[in-house]
Amino acid sequence: MxxxxxxxxxxxxxxxxxxxxxxxxxxxxxxxxxxxxxxxxxxxxxxxxxxxxxxxxxxxxxxxxxxxxxxxxxxxxxxxxxxxxxxxxxxxxxxxxxxxxxxxxxxxxxxxxxxxxxxxxxxxxxxxxxxxxxxxxxxxxxxxxxxxxxxxxxxxxxxxxxxxxxxxxxxIAGVASQEALANLIGGFFIVSFKPFKIGDIIKVDVMVGTVTDITLRHTIIRDYENKMIVIPNAIINKEKLINYDLGERKCCQWIEIGISYDSDINLAKYILREECENHPYLIDNRSELDKYNNEKKVKVRVIGLNDSAVTLRAWAWANNFEEAFVMKCDLYESIKKRFNKEGVEIPFPHRTLVFKEKEPQVT
Structure with a gap:
């Protein structure tokens, strides 16, 4: 050892x-x-x-x-x-x-x-x-x-x-694809020019939601179903988008509804205006001149004479997009109930069928 x-x-x-x-x-x-x-x-x-x-x-x-x-x-x-x-x-x-x-x-x-x-x-x-x-x-x-x-x-x-x-x-040009570079540059453009920022509510095509993150490749939006929508930066830079939080947040919500040709237009307009003015989310967007001229808080006009309905539109203002959306849903329900009570008809499509009798054959 x-x-x-x-x-x-x-x-x-x-x-x-x-x-x-x-x-x-x-x-x-x-x-x-x-x-x-x-x-x-x-x-x-x-x-x-x-x-x-x-x-x-x-x-x-x-x-x-x-x-x-x-x-x-x-x-x-x-x-x-x-x-x-x-x-x-x-x-x-x-x-x-x-x-x-x-x-x-x-x-x-x-x-x-x-x-x-x-x-x-x-x-x-x-x-x-x-x-x-x-x-x-x-x-x-x-x-x-x-x-x-x-x-x-x-x-x-x-x-x-x-x-x-x-x-x-x-x-970089050799390894990265053209799409990847476009997304990267698109991200820099979004951060630099700020068409929207994290926390803004935007609408891209038919998708509406809150921006939760902006990465090198894509932008993430959380919609109102709590789903995360991932949009490449190159695409979102090409699309026309609506930013509900850019500048003033006040939002004008259209309340459109059709009534039958037999219904009273003045009564329908009155119901639309009254229901809008009674909603808690409605705000007064009139100027001082409008108030001096006694303009109505909610404007209601006929905007179309369609095949089976007269279309009315009310312009209702809310503080932001979220309140405007809730207000629209509530008003459609309350207006429908008032129309039923006051006898104003909301038409639905009709189809008229004409049956011709078969002529007898001559023998």
């Missing part, structure tokens, strides 16, 4: 040193983790320091992998030692790049999240912050991947090409 120890004494000492270094590194990692976790919980007690925990796990795994690689040097001859040393430092470099990329991306995420929350508390628009968060995080991971690529000699020319000014455009 003693003879075996004397023969491999240097190897035993080397193994003990490697184990000691790994244990020391893991101990220092734990101390750093506990210190950072304590500071984070003290400053932000309601947030879970996930980044700190993940960084600790990555570093501990890195130390173990490097320790195993260091053990392997015992069994490697001088001929292959240089390559093994190169691989050892390569793994160390990639581990450090991974940790730095993760930490920077996480801090960027946390910084943007807190600023977005602060903007919301101050009732300010946070659309630009939400969009820039995606841009910066993608940029951080992009640079991290490039730095990792530069560690491999066979791929180094790719990284250098991408890092060059013209190479960035060439690589």
């Amino acid at each position: 003693i003879e075996f120890y004397n023969t491999h004494k240097e190897a035993f000492i080397y193994v003990c040193i490697v184990i000691g270094v790994v244990l020391v590194l893991r101990f220092l990692t734990k101390l750093l983790h506990n210190r950072l976790e304590k500071l984070a919980l003290k400053k932000y007690p309601n947030e879970d320091p996930k980044t700190i925990h993940l960084t600790k796990r990555i570093l501990n795994a890195l130390w173990i992998v490097l320790g195993i690689m260091a053990f392997a040097f015992i069994f490697i001859d001088e001929e292959h030692r240089k390559a093994a040393t190169s691989n050892f430092f390569l793994v160390l470099y990639l581990g450090i790049i991974a940790v730095l990329t993760l930490v920077i991306a996480s801090f960027v995420q946390i910084w943007f999240t807190r600023n977005i929350q602060r903007k919301k508390e101050q009732e300010q628009d946070a659309t630009s912050y939400k969009f820039l968060r995606y841009v910066v995080i993608v940029g951080v991971y992009f640079i991290g991947i490039l730095m990792a690529i530069l560690a491999f000699p066979s791929l180094r020319h790719i990284g250098q090409t991408v890092l060059s000014g013209a190479g960035v455009v060439a690589v």
